Amino acid sequence: MDFKNRDIISINDFSKEELLHILKVARQIEQKPKSNLLKGNILAALFFEPSTRTRLSFISAMEQLSGKVIGFSTANMTSIQKGESLWDTIKMTEQYADVVVIRHPLEGSARLAAEASSIPVINGGDGSNQHPTQTMLDLYTIQKIKDALENLHIGFVGDLKYGRTVHSLVIALSHFSPTFYFIAPDGLQIPENYLDELFQKKIKYHKTSDLRRFGKELDVLYVTRIQKERFPDPLEYEKFKGIYRIDESFLHDVKKDLKIMHPLPRVDEIDKSIDSTEHAAYFEQAANGIPVRKALLALVLGKVK
């Protein structure tokens, strides 16, 4: 499978086989790190809006493989402020680097960047649309903590309406015959178009607002933050914030090997007391950003196949 020069824009662009191949390469890189793999290559990290984990893990992944990083972490200091178009920014960047990672608040910006660019572009998040490398590291984490991806019972709790990580992960996991449990209040439930898609693919799912109702069924519980910034009305946010809280009392009625994931940052959805239990997988999940992003960089630069 050849990923050389391929853009990583949307999880919808990847087949099951391609996703499994990326996970396989990530596993190989994690087990046998090759510290000179990307020597002589330059990553342009174009972060038009703030990011902690995505930006730092891309920089770390590149530098651990002896590559170099150029770029910016806010659009304020660049010619964007002078009115330069995204198209022109990318045309300029491709002269200076071998691969681009872009985060931009406008949806579809990464797709446009890929069309403008002759070097591979990796989407580091385009507004509420896609964040494919997060989805891939989520898949990688599930595969590692459960030793498999097929036939799992996976719960999602929190903001399932606006949360792009949930939407993309639901699509990606649909390749692996899962059973889904969508746990959210009415105003934050998963959008109908995703349910239509699951129905067409004959994937079983349950909808509830009760966190404890399916506790015993779950292999993985994916918790998300209720994102204040996504609510047009602050009163709406107040209504929903703090509605679900995973604490020790929740663990009384779950499978022994239930794993709890969270894309981070968390506010108060998961009590700190969970961190030290066998159930917590969210810090390992964040750490998995490194091997997955290393694998993607190496693949699109043609350093591994």
Next chain:
Amino acid sequence: MPEETKKKRKARKTRRAKEKIKPKKAVLNAPKEEIKKELKISAIEEGTVIDHIPTDATFKVVEILDLENHNGVVSIATNLQSKRLKKKGIVKVGGKSLTQEEVNKIAVVAPDATVNIIKGYNVKEKIKVKMPDVIDNVVKCSNPVCITNNEQIATKFYVVRKDPLKIKCHYCERSMGKEDVEII
């Protein structure tokens, strides 16, 4: 023939000649709709007639086909009576035969339009409007934070479902239905 009847006929003939009324017979030979069309916009010798456009989409068809910049005669009529649509629009484009690809561009706004290619005042070919799989630079994305609404680039949509229409933006991946369709 009685003398009185002869007189009456002569009088009618004189009145018709004065008022320039054509003999009834000739009018009766044409279908009703044709008469209406003839009254509204004249026939063209060469070109394309787009009929059965939903009346509110008539000017959108003109826009999509960029007929404002067409050098030949363009006749536009809206709010015409129609059995099928109740009200309809017709656009006649003189001196230009539209291709299937061009015709498909209007599918979003006028899926049931009939397109006739005219040569020497006669219908030479009928083209059916077909919904294309990809709609290039016709529709505006309804998502205000889509890159296409913020950067000068052509839009592109994939047709996910033809009836009822559902299209998906190539850039922001949002889907929209016919009610959200706005022409660029």
